[in-house]
Amino acid sequence: MVEQLEKAIDFQPVAEVKHLDFYYSGFHAIKNVNFDIPEKKVTALIGPSGCGKTTLLRCFNRMHDLYPGNRYQGGILVNGVNILAKEVDPIEVRMRISMVFQKPNPFPKSIFENVAYGLRIRGENSRTVLDEKVEDALKSAALWEEAKDRLNQSAYDLSGGQQQRLCIARALVTEPEIVLFDEPTSALDPIATNSIEELMSGLKQKVTILIVTHSMQQAARFSDYTAFMYMGELIEFDKTETIFSQPAQKRTQDYLSGRIG
Amino acid sequence: MTQQVFSSVSTKKLSPKLIRNLKEKAIEIVLFIAASTSVATTLAIMFILLEECWFFFQEVSIFKFLTDTEWTPLFANPRYGILPLLSGTIVTSAIALFVAIPCGTIAAIYLSEFADSKLREIVKPFLELLAAIPTVVYGYFALLFVTPFLQKIFPELPGFNMLSAGLVMGLMITPFVSSLSEDAMRAVPALLREGSTAMGATKLQTALRVVFPSAISGISSSYILGASRAVGETMIVAVAAGLQPNLTLNPFSQGATITAFIVQVSLGDVARGTIEYQTIFAAGLTLVLMTLVLNIIGYYLAKRFREIY
Ligand SMILES: Nc1ncnc2c1ncn2[C@@H]1O[C@H](COP(=O)(O)OP(=O)(O)OP(=O)(O)O)[C@@H](O)[C@H]1O
Ligand SMILES: [Mg+2]
Numbered sequence: 001m002v003e004q005l006e007k008a009i010d011f012q013p014v015a016e017v018k019h020l021d022f023y024y025s026g027f028h029a030i031k032n033v034n035f036d037i038p039e040k041k042v043t044a045l046i047g048p049s050g051c052g053k054t055t056l057l058r059c060f061n062r063m064h065d066l067y068p069g070n071r072y073q074g075g076i077l078v079n080g081v082n083i084l085a086k087e088v089d090p091i092e093v094r095m096r097i098s099m100v101f102q103k104p105n106p107f108p109k110s111i112f113e114n115v116a117y118g119l120r121i122r123g124e125n126s127r128t129v130l131d132e133k134v135e136d137a138l139k140s141a142a143l144w145e146e147a148k149d150r151l152n153q154s155a156y157d158l159s160g161g162q163q164q165r166l167c168i169a170r171a172l173v174t175e176p177e178i179v180l181f182d183e184p185t186s187a188l189d190p191i192a193t194n195s196i197e198e199l200m201s202g203l204k205q206k207v208t209i210l211i212v213t214h215s216m217q218q219a220a221r222f223s224d225y226t227a228f229m230y231m232g233e234l235i236e237f238d239k240t241e242t243i244f245s246q247p248a249q250k251r252t253q254d255y256l257s258g259r260i261g
Numbered sequence: 262m263t264q265q266v267f268s269s270v271s272t273k274k275l276s277p278k279l280i281r282n283l284k285e286k287a288i289e290i291v292l293f294i295a296a297s298t299s300v301a302t303t304l305a306i307m308f309i310l311l312e313e314c315w316f317f318f319q320e321v322s323i324f325k326f327l328t329d330t331e332w333t334p335l336f337a338n339p340r341y342g343i344l345p346l347l348s349g350t351i352v353t354s355a356i357a358l359f360v361a362i363p364c365g366t367i368a369a370i371y372l373s374e375f376a377d378s379k380l381r382e383i384v385k386p387f388l389e390l391l392a393a394i395p396t397v398v399y400g401y402f403a404l405l406f407v408t409p410f411l412q413k414i415f416p417e418l419p420g421f422n423m424l425s426a427g428l429v430m431g432l433m434i435t436p437f438v439s440s441l442s443e444d445a446m447r448a449v450p451a452l453l454r455e456g457s458t459a460m461g462a463t464k465l466q467t468a469l470r471v472v473f474p475s476a477i478s479g480i481s482s483s484y485i486l487g488a489s490r491a492v493g494e495t496m497i498v499a500v501a502a503g504l505q506p507n508l509t510l511n512p513f514s515q516g517a518t519i520t521a522f523i524v525q526v527s528l529g530d531v532a533r534g535t536i537e538y539q540t541i542f543a544a545g546l547t548l549v550l551m552t553l554v555l556n557i558i559g560y561y562l563a564k565r566f567r568e569i570y
Binding site: 094099118 | 377452453455456457459460461462463466470471474475477
């Protein structure tokens with residue numbers, strides 16, 4: 001396991017997960033996970049339902065802080081700082097590591113205000129700055145062409161796929177270092193899924209992407225690295241080609257060939 | 262295949278299906294009757310109101326009713342202008358809403374977004390208790406406690422005044438506003454809250470910028486309900502505001518509301534069929550129309566800001 005990890009590290013890590021444990025009250029959901037997230041690459045988290053992918057992902061932006069009883073142990077180091085430490089302000093963490101959810105969740109505001117949200121809450125009210133950053137984010141999320149003439153319409157007038165791209169634009173507007181995606185296409189039809197995948201492959205020039213996915217094909221298609229999880233543990237982490245062509249662990253093999261999960 | 266299964270089941274059990282159908286029908290009829298009673302009651306009330314008002318408006322022109330500045334139907338020289346009662350109703354209700362909307366909204370935001378479940382379990386019963394106190398108790402609270410207290414600040418304040426009645430009425434309405442608003446805010450999906458939190462918003466920012474606007478439909482209906490309660494409230498104003506019809510918007514003066522007038526006349530001994538008796542219905546119709554307008558506004562607000570999430 002350890003040799004394996006060392007073999008995989010031929011990249012510049014943007015975040016290092018070190019001896020990470022996570023508990024939902026009494027339930028031990030993440031068990032001693034160790035791996036590094038490569039910078040400006042797409043890392044996919046795969047594994048059977050209930051293995052802890054979402055739970056692990058939500059450690060990265062301290063989402064678990066929202067609910068009482070949740071407990072982290074160990075660390076996630078970003079630029080050498082453990083972002084799980086008590087003295088680190090989770091709000092700062094979320095400014096640098098943003099998230100796109102499984103279901104599109106636009107706010108009951110206009111398209112423009114949805115994207116501008118992250119800037120507004122940081123006190124940015126200059127119209128020129130907002131206009132410029134919102135346009136950039138919408139362009140990065142491949143929504144600008146469709147949305148530029150209706151920026152003041154409600155976000156709920158958009159289709160499901162457009163809403164998800166809006167949520168991606170919203171997550172990009174604050175120029176985060178890492179963007180977390182939790183099965184971002186599972187609520188969408190194949191065409192919308194395609195456009196989101198294309199968009200994400202383009203995004204990795206700018207940001208580091210960590211994505212949870214149920215679809216092997218999706219992971220194989222556009223991730224650079226893949227982490228396979230099973231029952232709260234990280235079983236294997238390697239380059240995506242390696243994981244899919246010659247996985248080192250029996251359980252990874254079994255999962256990929258459909259024997260578990 | 263499935264059709265075969267279906268037909269074999271239904272041929273075997275023909276009679277139970279008949280019984281079930283009869284039962285369903287009987288239940289439907291009972292439900293229909295229950296639903297119709299409320300409609301029938303409303304229609305009956307409207308009919309009686311309109312009938313008595315018909316006689317009233319034979320004696321008093323609608324124009325006089327709406328423009329005369331005095332309401333003295335029981336005097337030797339009666340005047341029938343609804344405006345003084347309307348102003349009393351509006352002033353006391355406005356003061357009440359001025360208290361209840363901010364307090365109720367803040368309490369709702371706190372309970373729904375900030376208080377942990379333990380604290381909520383303690384605070385909610387107290388708020389509900391506040392709503393369960395008989396309004397006559399609030400009336401005497403206004404008259405014997407709040408008015409003397411206000412007189413320390415404003416020495417010229419008379420013993421009966423609309424300010425004190427309105428403030429206490431606001432206190433009474435606050436739990437209605439807060440409880441309904443809180444329900445509306447708690448119904449906002451966690452996914453929206455998480456979306457806002459994930460953007461780096463604080464709890465307060467999430468509450469004010471995402472949860473509140475998402476729940477605006479329910480919140481605005483809670484305001485409308487509060488307004489209806491204020492307009493219809495009787496005992497507090499009858500006890501504390503002085504039963505003195507007075508065309509003024511000054512909260513420091515005495516005043517009577519439509520409801521207070523109705524209860525005042527109903528308690529006295531006016532004979533059926535007299536014009537004094539019919540004034541109750543004219544005033545009552547005005548009240549019904551006011552609440553109707555409020556309900557229509559509420560309906561459109563709810564439609565305009567339907568919960569879209
Ligand atoms: N709020 C919670 N409280 C307690 N246990 C939870 C909670 N959320 C998830 N779990 C448990 O933690 C484990 C991991 O759940 P998680 O949602 O991370 O799985 P997942 O890999 O994302 O699954 P899926 O692919 O179905 O989304 C599961 O056993 C689940 O039952
Ligand atoms: Mg999940």
